[in-house]
Amino acid sequence: MDAFYASVELLRYPELRGRPVVIGGGRRHQPEAVTDPVSGEVTRKFATLRGYAGRGVITTATYEARKFGLHSALGLMKAAALAPDAILLPVDFDAYRRYSRLFKQAVARIAPRIEDRGIDEIYLDLTDVQPPGADLPLPLAAGDATEGWGEGATEPESEIDAWWRARDVARALKDAVREATGLTCSIAVAPNKLLAKIASELDKPDGLTILRPDDVATRIWPLPPRRINGIGPKASAKLTALGVHTIGALAHADVAWLAEEFGRNYGAWLSRVAHGVDDREVVTESEPVSISRETTFERDLSARRDRAELSEIFTDLCESLARDLARKGYVGRTIGIKLRFDNFKTVTRDQTIAAATQDAQAIRRAAGECLKRVPLDRRIRLLGVRVGSLSPQRQAEDQPAGV
DNA sequence: TCTGGGGTCCTAGGACCC
DNA sequence: TCTGGGGTCCTAGGACCC
Secondary structure, three states, rough: OOOHHHHHHHHHHHHOOOOOOEEOOOOOOOOEEEEOOOOOOEEEEEOOOOOOOOOEEEEEEEEHHHOOOOOOOOOOHHHHHHHOOOOEEEOHHHHHHHHHHHHHHHHOOOOOOOEOOOOOOEEEEOOOOOOOOOOOOOOOOOOOHHHOOOOOOOOOOHHHHHHHHHHHHHHHHHHHHHHHHOOOOOEEEEEOOOHHHHHHHOOOOOOEEEEOOOHHHHHHHOOHHHHHOOOOHHHHHHHOOOOOHHHHHHHHHHHHHHHHHHHEEEEEEEHHHHHHOOOOOOOOOOOOOOEEEEEEEEEEOOOOHHHHHHHHHHHHHHHHHHHHHHHHHEEEEEEEEEEOOOOEEEEEEEEEEEEEEEOOOOOOOHHHHHHHHOOOOOOOEEEEEEEEEEOOOOOOOOOOOOO
């Protein structure tokens, strides 16, 4: 989806279209509705970034805001310095989750094999998908003629036809998403997930890209390695330092050398992805590994002086986490905490308990034990609680009937 | 002017077992 | 007497992604 959170907000506040808008921060900047006493007309007063003082980062920036250098993960104080008149809206996850469901449902009616990649992104397996309206039977896939060429067997679909069909499917998907949500998305059709992901950023917003295997050298190789999903800031910086500035250069690099620099597994992986090789399936079902809650305080807290406040936050986190587990139907055996100090150093501790739980008090108890193992001599910026080693909650036999 | 919240996966060492 | 070869589980940290 294109600038997903911001685009959802623009549906609600169409008067902000064309203006730089960012989503993020805390809760103290809700738009104020002002009703004209005479006409009854409602206008809204929006907060701008000007004078923003506090913690928080941009979650999403509209394309207009991006022209000012505003982008997700940018600190709001920095953003205010760059574009003081940009509009700041608070995040509304419930709204985004609703629109996420809507767009995924619309897609599923056309292409049901979906891999969820978060609130605003999915992979689709289009192998057997026909464009809506095409009532012809799907031809046998190229190279799949083993069923025989007897009566009724269609001629295998040619490579070219398959790409044309996929383009029609992609157009239909974009139409369906727009109709269901009023939102635009960018789609790439490619031979695998790796290439589809990179190609989906080539034409944004509201883009449609077809990338065939032969296009890798011309369209992918000139791009910086950072565009590859799995090459982040660290690996990218190291590649730059080694003089590898493009995916093409990475493809031509010696695998043994990459393995020396990055380790055997990651080195071999770098070489494969640079060549556009990726044989991962579209994974349509998965179970969560862990569920967590964390919060960054408005100011850094001292373990001694702010003990009461910390304790209350800690309890709240455990209770929220317990509710999340119950709502999603999981119990977990590994209870962990996360602390971030004023110097941004992060530590974690965890403990595996005998019986899986989703009980707030049991979580709080185990997490408290973990907390005792951390020296608390610095001010604390963030506290988190996590439950891992999850298993689906079994229906408790001792529950009252009807539960 | 510091840097959110919710996740996954990988690595690596040590305990422990057969 | 001086040291195996697997395997699994647990823990901590870090890179990376949306």
